[in-house]
Amino acid sequence: MQSKLESDLKELRETFHSGKTKESSWRISQLQGLLHILEDRENDFFMALKQDLGKHHVEAYRDEIGTVVKSINYALGNLKQWMAGKKARLPLAAFPSKAELVPEPLGVVLIISSWNFPIGLSLEPMIGALAAGNTVILKPSELAPMCSSILAETIHDYLDSTAVKVIEGGSDIGEKLLQQKFAKIFFTGSTRVGRLVMLAAAQHLTPVTLELGGKCPALIDSFSSSRDTKMATKRIVWGKFGASAGQACIGIDYILVEKKNLSNLVELLKKYIKQCFGDDPNGSNSMSKIINKRHFSRLKSLLDEHMVKSSVVYGGLFDEENLFIEPTILVDPPLDAAIMTEEIFGPLLPIITLEKIEDSIDFIRSRPSPLALYAFTKDNNFQKRLVSETSSGSLTFNDVILHYVVDTLPFGGTGGSGFGRYHGKYSFDNFSHEKVVLTRSFFIDIWFRYPPWNDTKLQLIKSGLRFDYLAIVLIALGLKRKA
The missing domain is CATH 3.40.605.10 (Aldehyde Dehydrogenase; Chain A, domain 1)
Structure with missing residues (x-):
């Protein structure tokens, strides 16, 4: 070789x-x-x-x-x-x-x-x-x-x-x-x-x-329109489960939502999972499999950890023979559990509840910078805060993954999610x-850039570097001296 x-x-x-x-x-x-x-x-x-x-x-x-x-x-x-x-x-x-x-x-x-x-x-x-x-x-x-x-x-x-x-x-x-x-x-x-x-x-x-990669969060604000809430949830289902069964570096890793909106969110997630993948996702032919047994076992171990399995509110079916994991929703698993500290890279979706959605800023800032941050909100002030107060490879409002397919936008991470674009x-x-290619003329030269040095030359150099508009005057001096 x-x-x-x-x-x-x-x-x-x-x-x-x-x-x-x-x-x-x-x-x-x-x-x-x-x-x-x-x-x-x-x-x-x-x-x-x-x-x-x-x-x-x-x-x-x-x-x-x-x-x-x-x-x-x-x-x-x-x-x-x-x-x-x-x-x-x-x-x-x-x-x-x-x-x-x-x-x-x-x-x-x-x-x-x-x-x-x-x-x-x-x-x-x-x-x-x-x-x-x-x-x-x-x-x-x-x-x-x-x-x-x-x-x-x-x-x-x-x-x-x-x-x-x-x-x-x-x-x-x-x-x-x-x-x-x-x-x-x-x-x-x-x-x-x-x-x-x-x-x-x-x-x-x-x-x-x-x-x-990194743990890419999606936060969901309160919407006055049920249509907006439904569309946001449907896009989240696609962004989590519909792209290589969650095995995507820019896929949604977890959700942040206010406690008062939790029940409605969970019901909508269930609805759109069934709409996309049917009552039996394993037989739907629309959901990818887990790449191999090692990754399958890794994902299974995330749920087997103490106090994590009890947070499952939907799904949880594992079919090792077919390397299939059912879309699974968890609510408030322990924040120090592996499922909340390691990149999931699979169809397991934790939901973390907050008293108010603005608390998501501190939550995100307390963790390594994600490759992508998704925020479903129409609040302009909150959007401005997310732009200025959080760091991520990209920030997308009201959709997921879309930025990846736009050729005029750079794609890349920051911090632990990578660098370069x-x-x-x-x-x-x-x-x-x-490569820089610079060509200078022999037409004129500036006499005071050459030794021997004296204080007059120092002052002329300082002036030339500090006040660019004086350059013409300095050039004129150079022409007069012809040194």
């Missing part, structure tokens, strides 16, 4: 240094190749996602295939504009000069993707890497083996195999990859593994983007270095 890996890296570096990846024609051809993969092999991806995660093909298209197609088309439509240098404004003190910012590719980059959205989380960052002109190694998750296999096959057949390679395998392969020197590492996964990625990257001073132009920037 080591010799094959070194051979692959050598080829990728040679391809990058050939200069062909800097051409817009090459970048466009690779993005078009990704489009052809998704169009030609759509049914194969559907079958792989069904086998690995139990995803219905409609959910698979909505959350992975369709969103990636949209992102590729967006990149193709804007690529030449992204590649163009930007003129930079210069102070008068720099006259006569001009400058621009020129984006250039980084080199050979490593993308390590996650299993919960194995197609989308592999190809979405690759769009930015290829658009920016890099060569790429993709390491898909071994926990979604069918998706990993089809990615390896199609990327080899449709893209430039000297510039894009898929390396499959488990954690041992990941460790070997992290021992190599890359121009950039893009990792999506758990906080625990994210720390290991950073530690390995530090050995080579490799820049890293970490897309991690991507999607759309932000993906291109993530995999680019914006």
Whole structure:
């Protein structure tokens, strides 16, 4: 494996240094190749996602295939504009000069993707890497083996195999990859593994983007309209259970609500769970399965903890043979229990009650910054407080997950939920270095920037740096002295 890996890296570096990846024609051809993969092999991806995660093909298209197609088309439509240098404004003190910012590719980059959205989380960052002109190694998750296999096959057949390679395998392969020197590492996964990625990257001073997770809260204010309450609840049901059975880094982890609204909320949650998944969610074919037995056992242990199981008010059915967990609602589990201190990543939904919804601000601030915060409220003052008094990767009012699919918005975390951002132009920037190119004329020179020093020169330098409008006067002095 080591010799094959070194051979692959050598080829990728040679391809990058050939200069062909800097051409817009090459970048466009690779993005078009990704489009052809998704169009030609759509049914194969559907079958792989069904086998690995139990995803219905409609959910698979909505959350992975369709969103990636949209992102590729967006990149193709804007690529030449992204590649163009930007003129930079210069102070008068720099006259006569001009400058621009020129984006250039980084080199050979490593993308390590996650299993919960194995197609989308592999190809979405690759769009930015290829658009920016890099060569790429993709390491898909071994926990979604069918998706990993089809990615390896199609990327080899449709893209430039000297510039894009898929390396499959488990954690041992990941460790070997992290021992190599890359121009950039893009990792999506758990906080625990994210720390290991950073530690390995530090050995080579490799820049890293970490897309991690966190406990994403949804808070529900009181609404004067029952219609608004119902719509908010329905969106919460989708945001928790309808995206990979809660196995989503931006899925809702828990709800904050006033005690007086609890009973109505629970009844509405039950209603919309049944509306979306029927009386028997296990047989509905509309809810994904848990990825494997290890994660199934982990989720089961969250409920088995002391005093947690007694807080279950709905659901709680576990089918280990089919790796299925019923949508489950809990009310006020112990705040020090694992279900409230660890990311759930599954279809278990705790509800925490508060005396007043404004208390949610202190509750959220007392915990690590989430990747996403969802707030269902029409109170403008409360919205302003949430914007100014809480920290999160994103803050969405009155909906869930929507921000992820908007190409003009950056996606990323803060604090323990990760750092760095991507999607759309932000993906291109993530995999680019914006090089400063400054050109100065020989037309004039400023005599007092050169030794030998004296107090007159000091005062002129201070004035020039402090008051930019004096630059013209200073230049005039420079012309007079011609020193």
